[in-house]
Structure formats: C-alpha cells, structure tokens
Amino acid sequence: MGRIPCSSKEELNKGAWTALEDKLLISYIQAHGEGNWRNLPTRAGLKRCGKSCRLRWLNYLRPDIKRGNISHDEKELIIRLHNLLGNRWALIAGRLPGRTDNEIKNYWNTTLGKKDKAQTSVEAPPGKSTQKMLPTESGATEPSCKVIRTRATRCSSQVIFPLRPPASQVTPLKGRMDQEMGDGAVVEAHPGTPVLGSLNFEVNDLRKPSDGEFEERFDEAMFKDWSADPCLNDNSTVGLESFAFLLDPDEWP
DNA sequence: AATGTATTCAACCGCGTAAGT
DNA sequence: AACTTACGCGGTTGAATACAT
Structure with a gap:
C-alpha cells in the first residue's frame, strides 16, 4: 500500500x-x-x-475532558465493562462521559489490571494462565470464558448467538472463528464483531443490528436488567443465565 | 542530599477497517 | 472488483515524577 x-x-x-x-x-x-x-x-x-x-x-x-480522580462509581463501571468487553477501551470510554480510551487504558493497566493480576496469581498456580477458572461438576477447573480477539478492530456491529438457534435460520458466519473456541466462549467475528453467548452448537443464526445500534445497547439499564436488551427479546431461547459467564463468578448467585 | 527503583500517563507505533476512487 | 488512503483502535514505550533506601 x-x-x-x-x-x-x-x-x-x-x-x-x-x-x-x-x-x-x-x-x-x-x-x-x-x-x-x-x-x-x-x-x-x-x-x-x-x-x-x-x-x-x-x-x-478537548474541552469536555474530565481528568484524574476516577470515582468509585466509574471504577466499578470500568471493571464491569471490562468484564463484558475486554480491552475495548474506546467502547468502555464511550460509556464514561469525559473519559478517554487512553486514560481508561492507563488506569486499568496501572491500577485495576494490577489488582486483577495479583488476585488471579493467588487463585491460579504459578506458570498457568491468569484466566479466571470455574469449577466443573467433576471438580476440575476450566476457563469461565475465553476471549478471543483480533487486534485493533473497530466495533460497529455485534452478533448474538443464542443457545439453541432455530434450525430454520442458517446464515454463514462471515469472519474469523478461532478453532480454540469452546463452550461459553466470547469471540469476535471479523471485522470487529463481538459475539456473545454459548457456542455449543453449529455456528449459524446471526443477528446483525444496523450500524449505530451497538452503542445504544451498552447502556446502564443493560447492566441492571439484561432482559431489557431488545436483541434478547427477539430470541426467546436466550435466558439471563446464558450470560452468567460474563460476570464475576462471585457475583452470580 | 544523593541515588536507585517504581509508578504514572502522554505520546508513539503498527495494524485493521471503512470510505473513496 | 481492486486498489488507495485516512481514520481509529489497542499495545507499547519512555520521560517525568514519586517514593524508598
């Protein structure tokens, strides 16, 4: 080029x-x-x-920039959004008025990221992945979810996989699906498309909202009540439990 | 007070995407 | 359809500052 x-x-x-x-x-x-x-x-x-x-x-x-003094509420929101979105700093910043992606990224890397690392290093044996682990029925542990992501992708759309897709709706997934993906994975369809939900089925049935919808969906109400999300209402097979893996296991009843 | 180490954060870098031709 | 280019993003770096010895 x-x-x-x-x-x-x-x-x-x-x-x-x-x-x-x-x-x-x-x-x-x-x-x-x-x-x-x-x-x-x-x-x-x-x-x-x-x-x-x-x-x-x-x-x-920029005149509307808030600098320093990340409040407790902002901190909580950053943590929750990071659990949901991973290192999508621009998206996270979009939910925090006056904060920039760079500031949040720095804050995470210097403050929250360290805490997280320290916590996981206690939970996980040294030398192993710091990914959060959930106990299985057999007593072994497995990753609570996998986040597989390409680098520096822009998120202008999202795709939701239901747990049991209607057999009638079959649309090929455009994008990269990593073979490492397992059950309960969060993946990102290429380009820049986060995919939420379980992948314990063949990849089909996509919902792709129109441009601009994505931002609207990640609002405060969404964290209070997942069922308020319109994209879920369209699909009766998706229960709130299917998103449990997105949250800290300690917070899930 | 001087030096070494750790932390913070502004800025840089390279890449992917979208839009234009 | 193929190519080019500007923009936006996340990862990383390194200078400035704070803290410890």
Missing part, C-alpha cells in the same frame, strides 16, 4: 507538546472543527502529523 508513516517525516516534531502547539491546535479546531486530520497540521501551522494532532486533541485538549 505504501502509506507514509508519521515517523518517516523527519521535519515533524515529536514528543511532548508545547503550550504554543496546544494553542495552535485548539484555535484551529475551534475555528474549523475536528476532522481532516491529515491536512490539519499544515493548515494550523503545526509541525506534527495528523495522527499526533488527533491524539492530542482527543486525549488532552
């Missing part, structure tokens, strides 16, 4: 932004709005790549 990486333009500034650069970027965006990041630096008189400008604006200069 031959795209020129930001870093190859040697005349561009790198590293920390100066107050003057910030001022130039803010005043340009205030006058012309966001977008067209590629041409923005030249027009704004900045020796930065568009990518860098975008990042600086989104993560630091």
Whole structure:
C-alpha cells in the first residue's frame, strides 16, 4: 500500500507538546472543527502529523475532558465493562462521559489490571494462565470464558448467538472463528464483531443490528436488567443465565 | 542530599477497517 | 472488483515524577 508513516517525516516534531502547539491546535479546531486530520497540521501551522494532532486533541485538549480522580462509581463501571468487553477501551470510554480510551487504558493497566493480576496469581498456580477458572461438576477447573480477539478492530456491529438457534435460520458466519473456541466462549467475528453467548452448537443464526445500534445497547439499564436488551427479546431461547459467564463468578448467585 | 527503583500517563507505533476512487 | 488512503483502535514505550533506601 505504501502509506507514509508519521515517523518517516523527519521535519515533524515529536514528543511532548508545547503550550504554543496546544494553542495552535485548539484555535484551529475551534475555528474549523475536528476532522481532516491529515491536512490539519499544515493548515494550523503545526509541525506534527495528523495522527499526533488527533491524539492530542482527543486525549488532552478537548474541552469536555474530565481528568484524574476516577470515582468509585466509574471504577466499578470500568471493571464491569471490562468484564463484558475486554480491552475495548474506546467502547468502555464511550460509556464514561469525559473519559478517554487512553486514560481508561492507563488506569486499568496501572491500577485495576494490577489488582486483577495479583488476585488471579493467588487463585491460579504459578506458570498457568491468569484466566479466571470455574469449577466443573467433576471438580476440575476450566476457563469461565475465553476471549478471543483480533487486534485493533473497530466495533460497529455485534452478533448474538443464542443457545439453541432455530434450525430454520442458517446464515454463514462471515469472519474469523478461532478453532480454540469452546463452550461459553466470547469471540469476535471479523471485522470487529463481538459475539456473545454459548457456542455449543453449529455456528449459524446471526443477528446483525444496523450500524449505530451497538452503542445504544451498552447502556446502564443493560447492566441492571439484561432482559431489557431488545436483541434478547427477539430470541426467546436466550435466558439471563446464558450470560452468567460474563460476570464475576462471585457475583452470580 | 544523593541515588536507585517504581509508578504514572502522554505520546508513539503498527495494524485493521471503512470510505473513496 | 481492486486498489488507495485516512481514520481509529489497542499495545507499547519512555520521560517525568514519586517514593524508598
């Protein structure tokens, strides 16, 4: 493809932004709005790549950004959303007004992630996976769920697998299905499509909501009552229990 | 006070996706 | 349909700062 990486333009500034650069970027965006990041630096008189400008604006200069002091409620929400979505920082940030994906990612990696790691290292023997394990009927343990994910994918749609799909509806899954997938897996159909539910059946019966629906579905009400989710109402075979694996086992009765 | 170590977080990097041609 | 390009994302890095010795 031959795209020129930001870093190859040697005349561009790198590293920390100066107050003057910030001022130039803010005043340009205030006058012309966001977008067209590629041409923005030249027009704004900045020796930065568009990518860098975008990042600086989104993560630091935007007026609606809340900085620091993650509240207890926000922390709880981050933990729950992370349980649900994994490292989808942008999606998680979308549910936390004023917070950026970068901030949440940093917060997780420095604070919550460490706690999680410390906890799992106590639960799991050294050298083994830190994935949470659930006891089986036989007394052995198995992963509570698997999260298989491609990297840096955008989530613009979702696919829900019911536990027992109607045999009449058969649609081939477009995307990558990892062979490692087992029962109760959370997988991500390619491109950027999270798949929730058990896969203890042949892969068929997809529901693909229209663009924009996805964001709407992850709202606070959803965490209070899964049954409120309209995509579940369409499918009578899916019970709340089928999502138990998404939550911390300790919290599930 | 000086030095070493740990932590935080802004910024960079590379890749996947969507949109345009 | 194939190719190109801009954007957006998650992973990672490294400078700045805080803390410990």
